[in-house]
Amino acid sequence: MAEAVVDNQVQKKKKDIAFFRTFRRLVKNKLAVFGLVIIVLLTIMAVFAPIIATYDPIEQDLTSAELGLGSEGHWLGTDNYGRDMWSRLVYGARVSLVVGITSVVIGLVGGVALGLLAGYYRKLDGIIMRIVDLLFAFPGILLAMLIIAMLGTSLVNVVIAISIWSIPGCARIVRGSVLSVKKQEYVLAMKSLGASNSRILLKHILPNCTAPIIVFATMRMATSILSTSALSFLGLGAQPPTAEWGAMIAAGQDFMWSAPHMTIVPGIAIMLVVFAFNVVGDGLRDALDPNMDLGK
Amino acid sequence: MTNQQPLLEVKNVKKYFPIKSGLLKRTIGNVQAVENVSIDVYEGETLGVVGESGCGKSTFGRTVLGLEDLTDGSISFRGEEIGGLSERKLKKFKREMQMIFQDPYASLNPRQRIGDALEEAFIIHTDLSKKERVKRVKALLNEVGLKEEYYERYPHEFSGGQRQRIGIARAIALNPSFIVCDEAVSALDVSVQAQIIKLLKKLQQSHQLTYLFISHDLGVVRHVCDRVLVMYLGATAELATSDQLYKNPLHPYTKALLSAIPRPIPGRKKERIRLEGDLPNPSNYPKGCPFHTRCPLATEQCKQERPEWREVEDGHFVACHEV
Numbered sequence: 001m002a003e004a005v006v007d008n009q010v011q012k013k014k015k016d017i018a019f020f021r022t023f024r025r026l027v028k029n030k031l032a033v034f035g036l037v038i039i040v041l042l043t044i045m046a047v048f049a050p051i052i053a054t055y056d057p058i059e060q061d062l063t064s065a066e067l068g069l070g071s072e073g074h075w076l077g078t079d080n081y082g083r084d085m086w087s088r089l090v091y092g093a094r095v096s097l098v099v100g101i102t103s104v105v106i107g108l109v110g111g112v113a114l115g116l117l118a119g120y121y122r123k124l125d126g127i128i129m130r131i132v133d134l135l136f137a138f139p140g141i142l143l144a145m146l147i148i149a150m151l152g153t154s155l156v157n158v159v160i161a162i163s164i165w166s167i168p169g170c171a172r173i174v175r176g177s178v179l180s181v182k183k184q185e186y187v188l189a190m191k192s193l194g195a196s197n198s199r200i201l202l203k204h205i206l207p208n209c210t211a212p213i214i215v216f217a218t219m220r221m222a223t224s225i226l227s228t229s230a231l232s233f234l235g236l237g238a239q240p241p242t243a244e245w246g247a248m249i250a251a252g253q254d255f256m257w258s259a260p261h262m263t264i265v266p267g268i269a270i271m272l273v274v275f276a277f278n279v280v281g282d283g284l285r286d287a288l289d290p291n292m293d294l295g296k
Numbered sequence: 297m298t299n300q301q302p303l304l305e306v307k308n309v310k311k312y313f314p315i316k317s318g319l320l321k322r323t324i325g326n327v328q329a330v331e332n333v334s335i336d337v338y339e340g341e342t343l344g345v346v347g348e349s350g351c352g353k354s355t356f357g358r359t360v361l362g363l364e365d366l367t368d369g370s371i372s373f374r375g376e377e378i379g380g381l382s383e384r385k386l387k388k389f390k391r392e393m394q395m396i397f398q399d400p401y402a403s404l405n406p407r408q409r410i411g412d413a414l415e416e417a418f419i420i421h422t423d424l425s426k427k428e429r430v431k432r433v434k435a436l437l438n439e440v441g442l443k444e445e446y447y448e449r450y451p452h453e454f455s456g457g458q459r460q461r462i463g464i465a466r467a468i469a470l471n472p473s474f475i476v477c478d479e480a481v482s483a484l485d486v487s488v489q490a491q492i493i494k495l496l497k498k499l500q501q502s503h504q505l506t507y508l509f510i511s512h513d514l515g516v517v518r519h520v521c522d523r524v525l526v527m528y529l530g531a532t533a534e535l536a537t538s539d540q541l542y543k544n545p546l547h548p549y550t551k552a553l554l555s556a557i558p559r560p561i562p563g564r565k566k567e568r569i570r571l572e573g574d575l576p577n578p579s580n581y582p583k584g585c586p587f588h589t590r591c592p593l594a595t596e597q598c599k600q601e602r603p604e605w606r607e608v609e610d611g612h613f614v615a616c617h618e619v
């Protein structure tokens with residue numbers, strides 16, 4: 001009995017090690033660490049927005065409009081309605097993160113399902129991949145605009161549009177991994193045991209395709225956040241007075257010369273976050289690749 | 297050793313892989329991987345299948361188990377036809393027929409614990425409770441010479457020989473009567489090979505197993521098998537008991553194969569029969585005897601007519617015009 005308990009603990013440790021191994025390898029990449037820090041900060045900002053923000057993000061105060069950087073009480077200044085830039089930035093992080101995560105999750109669910117089916121069933125492959133090719137043929141932002149034009153402008157529709165746009169890329173990546181995994185002998189072994197197709201797909205193929213999916217999801221977060229901002233900038237996403245980074249840039253356009261921080265601050269925020277997700281994705285790709293030797 | 301009632305009857309089995317080309321994916325030809333193989337496998341025996349790489353041994357094994365669709369012919373197991381059955385109908389036979397794979401590193405899911413991997417057989421085919429399944433799995437691990445504690449471990453924590461034991465445990469989990477060992481010991485080093493063969497023999501005794509032992513290692517086959525089938529380019533060349541075959545090979549291909557076994561005795565050099573040329577492309581199957589392109593005895597007849605599969609002495613079959 002005691003022996004079994006000890007053995008169990010040893011096992012737990014071993015399981016953790018597999019996770020930490022990836023993490024340790026990721027942490028060796030300095031750029032990825034920088035990205036991770038930004039992502040953590042972004043998440044904290046989004047989660048604790050009401051605590052971190054110093055003002056109500058949509059409360060107007062026309063007496064202190066267009067204050068510059070470092071003004072008293074408004075360290076990032078105020079916009080043309082006197083709204084505190086810092087508070088708007090903090091609440092904007094919420095929008096970016098929520099839209100990013102939801103659209104990536106929905107896109108993954110659709111993409112993984114299609115990719116699994118296309119990769120596993122040869123008969124479905126042709127049909128699914130042609131549809132995917134069709135979606136790929138549209139420039140992404142145009143596709144999103146088309147969907148929003150049909151559904152109307154709102155953040156929810158932005159999520160839908162970006163999700164749909166995420167599906168084809170994910171489907172292709174998953175299909176590729178499925179094609180290579182399904183040729184493995186353990187899949188054949190399961191077939192010879194008489195396992196059902198759904199069992200083989202979900203228990204044996206999918207778990208062995210996770211690495212590229214994780215990398216795709218991370219990279220896709222960057223694209224999603226950027227696209228949300230782009231669509232909001234064009235007036236198709238978040239509507240005023242919602243604090244959203246792309247919309248903030250759009251609002252700042254007319255004040256480029258009198259209050260440049262109105263465009264520069266959210267611009268830098270978008271740039272940093274997109275950069276962070278990209279470098280973390282890159283780092284993860286290396287860390288998850290067993291053939292990649294990063295030294296000791 | 298062998299009863300009269302064949303466990304498995306294979307008749308005129310063909311397995312072709314179509315070659316598709318062009319926009320409409322029309323079939324422009326076939327790779328004739330298994331060409332007209334007929335053989336009976338008897339209860340309790342070990343039937344060896346030998347031949348060079350690409351001669352269709354593995355495809356034959358997989359076709360027999362229904363892992364590849366049958367192109368033509370019939371396969372019956374205990375008198376019941378199983379060739380061309382749907383996945384669902386085949387399921388009940390899968391309890392009876394199992395496979396041990398060549399590569400112990402590729403045949404286990406790297407993200408699944410050993411215990412879970414072995415449990416799958418019971419989940420698929422029985423309605424045992426979790427507790428009972430675990431008990432059965434632990435018994436299995438014991439049976440193949442592994443510790444019960446290995447239940448919780450992942451495949452990467454094991455050596456090649458241990459993994460092959462796990463593969464064997466998976467194959468015998470449902471108490472099958474027929475197991476295809478597809479190069480089951482080829483990937484292991486010699487000392488481990490011997491252990492695994494010993495285990496296979498022990499299990500054959502205790503479970504009344506019948507093996508189809510696919511291998512390219514003639515030394516191992518001689519040691520393990522009761523009867524040996526020699527395949528060349530998907531077709532059967534010769535079938536005999538191990539003793540007959542090794543003492544009195546009839547087919548020129550078998551002779552060439554046997555002369556290639558390395559001999560550990562210095563000074564006793566036996567002349568090696570060297571085959572000229574390469575294996576013909578199975579997508580462009582030779583007319584007449586498949587072996588005529590490389591056969592030292594080939595005549596005009598061999599180029600035109602396919603030799604008959606005939607019994608030349610008791611239980612000794614050969615397909616050759618010149619024997």
